[in-house]
Amino acid sequence: xxxxVSRKAHFNAAHRLYRKDWSDAKNLEVFxxxxxxxxxxxNYELIVSVTGxxxxxxxxxxxxxxxxxxxxxxxxxxxxxKNLNVEVQEFADLNPTTENIAVVIYNKIRPSLASHLDIEVxxxxxxxxxxxxxxx
Amino acid sequence: xxxxVSRKAHFNAAHRLYRKDWSDAKNLEVFxxxxxxxxxxxNYELIVSVTGxxxxxxxxxxxxxxxxxxxxxxxxxxxxxKNLNVEVQEFADLNPTTENIAVVIYNKIRPSLASHLDIEVxxxxxxxxxxxxxxx
Amino acid sequence: xxxxVSRKAHFNAAHRLYRKDWSDAKNLEVFxxxxxxxxxxxNYELIVSVTGxxxxxxxxxxxxxxxxxxxxxxxxxxxxxKNLNVEVQEFADLNPTTENIAVVIYNKIRPSLASHLDIEVxxxxxxxxxxxxxxx
Amino acid sequence: xxxxVSRKAHFNAAHRLYRKDWSDAKNLEVFxxxxxxxxxxxNYELIVSVTGxxxxxxxxxxxxxxxxxxxxxxxxxxxxxKNLNVEVQEFADLNPTTENIAVVIYNKIRPSLASHLDIEVxxxxxxxxxxxxxxx
Amino acid sequence: xxxxVSRKAHFNAAHRLYRKDWSDAKNLEVFxxxxxxxxxxxNYELIVSVTGxxxxxxxxxxxxxxxxxxxxxxxxxxxxxKNLNVEVQEFADLNPTTENIAVVIYNKIRPSLASHLDIEVxxxxxxxxxxxxxxx
Amino acid sequence: xxxxVSRKAHFNAAHRLYRKDWSDAKNLEVFxxxxxxxxxxxNYELIVSVTGxxxxxxxxxxxxxxxxxxxxxxxxxxxxxKNLNVEVQEFADLNPTTENIAVVIYNKIRPSLASHLDIEVxxxxxxxxxxxxxxx
Numbered sequence: 001x002x003x004x005v006s007r008k009a010h011f012n013a014a015h016r017l018y019r020k021d022w023s024d025a026k027n028l029e030v031f032x033x034x035x036x037x038x039x040x041x042x043n044y045e046l047i048v049s050v051t052g053x054x055x056x057x058x059x060x061x062x063x064x065x066x067x068x069x070x071x072x073x074x075x076x077x078x079x080x081x082k083n084l085n086v087e088v089q090e091f092a093d094l095n096p097t098t099e100n101i102a103v104v105i106y107n108k109i110r111p112s113l114a115s116h117l118d119i120e121v122x123x124x125x126x127x128x129x130x131x132x133x134x135x136x
Numbered sequence: 137x138x139x140x141v142s143r144k145a146h147f148n149a150a151h152r153l154y155r156k157d158w159s160d161a162k163n164l165e166v167f168x169x170x171x172x173x174x175x176x177x178x179n180y181e182l183i184v185s186v187t188g189x190x191x192x193x194x195x196x197x198x199x200x201x202x203x204x205x206x207x208x209x210x211x212x213x214x215x216x217x218k219n220l221n222v223e224v225q226e227f228a229d230l231n232p233t234t235e236n237i238a239v240v241i242y243n244k245i246r247p248s249l250a251s252h253l254d255i256e257v258x259x260x261x262x263x264x265x266x267x268x269x270x271x272x
Numbered sequence: 273x274x275x276x277v278s279r280k281a282h283f284n285a286a287h288r289l290y291r292k293d294w295s296d297a298k299n300l301e302v303f304x305x306x307x308x309x310x311x312x313x314x315n316y317e318l319i320v321s322v323t324g325x326x327x328x329x330x331x332x333x334x335x336x337x338x339x340x341x342x343x344x345x346x347x348x349x350x351x352x353x354k355n356l357n358v359e360v361q362e363f364a365d366l367n368p369t370t371e372n373i374a375v376v377i378y379n380k381i382r383p384s385l386a387s388h389l390d391i392e393v394x395x396x397x398x399x400x401x402x403x404x405x406x407x408x
Numbered sequence: 409x410x411x412x413v414s415r416k417a418h419f420n421a422a423h424r425l426y427r428k429d430w431s432d433a434k435n436l437e438v439f440x441x442x443x444x445x446x447x448x449x450x451n452y453e454l455i456v457s458v459t460g461x462x463x464x465x466x467x468x469x470x471x472x473x474x475x476x477x478x479x480x481x482x483x484x485x486x487x488x489x490k491n492l493n494v495e496v497q498e499f500a501d502l503n504p505t506t507e508n509i510a511v512v513i514y515n516k517i518r519p520s521l522a523s524h525l526d527i528e529v530x531x532x533x534x535x536x537x538x539x540x541x542x543x544x
Numbered sequence: 545x546x547x548x549v550s551r552k553a554h555f556n557a558a559h560r561l562y563r564k565d566w567s568d569a570k571n572l573e574v575f576x577x578x579x580x581x582x583x584x585x586x587n588y589e590l591i592v593s594v595t596g597x598x599x600x601x602x603x604x605x606x607x608x609x610x611x612x613x614x615x616x617x618x619x620x621x622x623x624x625x626k627n628l629n630v631e632v633q634e635f636a637d638l639n640p641t642t643e644n645i646a647v648v649i650y651n652k653i654r655p656s657l658a659s660h661l662d663i664e665v666x667x668x669x670x671x672x673x674x675x676x677x678x679x680x
Numbered sequence: 681x682x683x684x685v686s687r688k689a690h691f692n693a694a695h696r697l698y699r700k701d702w703s704d705a706k707n708l709e710v711f712x713x714x715x716x717x718x719x720x721x722x723n724y725e726l727i728v729s730v731t732g733x734x735x736x737x738x739x740x741x742x743x744x745x746x747x748x749x750x751x752x753x754x755x756x757x758x759x760x761x762k763n764l765n766v767e768v769q770e771f772a773d774l775n776p777t778t779e780n781i782a783v784v785i786y787n788k789i790r791p792s793l794a795s796h797l798d799i800e801v802x803x804x805x806x807x808x809x810x811x812x813x814x815x816x
Binding site: 017019032095098099100127128129131133 | 190
Binding site: 488 | 627
């Protein structure tokens, strides 16, 4: 029997949408107010979902305490109360759209979880805007 | 890399469940208090999800501002503060169940989005009752 | 020791904002799209709060099951899946604004609760618009 | 046309995570504070999703009142305000992890729904921890 | 200038409503299924609100990190994943109604906060049932 | 009859907690990670509550469309997608704690509303941290 176990987490961060190789004018044209050079920010809500077989002995797909610790180590400790563009190395040359942040989170978490487990990341930038990525 | 971008929206509307070709008695028997001839109403919450490749240049599957505008033009402007049975042409001869409203919303939005994008519509009639439709 | 016990409930209803003694044009001018003659509707969320002494024997201000039953009898049974303007007598000559609905709910519930208890009603018309009334 | 209809429900219950064939020390080692012999508890939130064809006559995949009654009869009436380990027979020899509770709920509901309908169960143990199971 | 700073926290616990000096029959008659001798449980959500002057130097009424730590030390560490009746000394002879739990939380937190600050505790037993107590 | 009408709004902004007249070391000591010189950010949720008499003619304390427009003009247009420290003049020499932001919002909104109306502002910095200010 396979099931999906999900854990919600959150972090607060500043960011701006822009490409270094574009002028400010082009960044403004494409990304609008999200490209404000002085940054803005969000309370990001994150759901990490792990799909695999239910272990007959423990009744767990994964111990959710372990999943919680992986999210803390890989995401919260490096993203929370940070400026994503300035302080998180993965975004040094990558535009921190919700899509790209979800991909980065997936790639940071994936190696900590057994390869037979499927992973899906859902990231809420606001309560009305969110992105799902599952490594495909 | 493919991801799913979702946008939440909402509209307030009146409706009743009924079929014109049935008697009031049969409508009441099948649809219960939802068939009240004087109508009742809901704060509908809508999630439109768009799946496609992440554009390497912008980091977007779709500019969510564009998705927001499509939802406004196709759904909010025609459904909000309206009586679905009386004022929305798609329900002139179609029972406005949550299932059918979700299908109508899908069909209204689909032509505005590139054909390589997959669309899914989730419609909450109440916080406890909701329907998902993806054109299949 | 005094405490406040609150119970959430909900009902779905159709309504329109208008005064019979005004023309449709004036109703539209003052109440905008909320005066749509074909009605629109909401999932109303209701909180009834009761303040009084904590009974030393039971540890209750009020048995919340009793409060739940009063709300059901006085509000849900008469408002849910109804058209407030057409089917609820209190609005025969009273404009069903959120303010007025909150006052009507207060007045319907007040006689069922002991006079030494203070009552407050909070009514959400939408998740973003709500009104509080406490009989003052 | 196929759609998915979902209904949310809830129940409050006590439980502990443990295996009878393990020592208290081993249960504590594996399940931590969740294995407290005196029990702890949760407000479980449940979503049951039913996927099938939209009936052309009614506009329903399933009458959600019927789905609500099935959930009440099969889950709420037997789980609500209960101690899962002590009072729910399915957990007499099964560790009530969220995964296992979701599987038990699926198995209890499945026979009441036509076999051409696909079922998915999502169970929130807390707002931050939840499990999805669909019989696979 | 005075403001109110609020912090939300939560804990999961088992409990039953009953008085030792009453028979099981009387407990059942008064407290219904909440008196189940095998216990049931809740995800309690707690809001602690602190009212006082805004410090002109820091812009704080209280450093919310300190408030968070007080709640953790006084409430979460002693209530979370516990059986309130069996393991929390304050309820050895006190019925753990939401009202009484709110009073106990208030009394545990009050001494850790400066006396010029006003305190209010709101405790959600479920999303639909909650109690507010402010020491009066 | 007096009632309180409330409207929720939101804005996304970057900020840091710090005083210009303090060293970075002292800012870090007092404000912790919230003083990150590269900024972080939040999805602020705002509730503005207006208390006054219910107008017998309209059934309104205030037309909530007008309240919505005041919040948009005074708060959203100047705070949304902005860096509070750098781009909002009120914080040029004022530490943007949640307390101080709530006071600034109150002071910006107060002149647009008739003096016989009482105003209260509740500002959520995160879903777990919020502040209420009512001009006292």
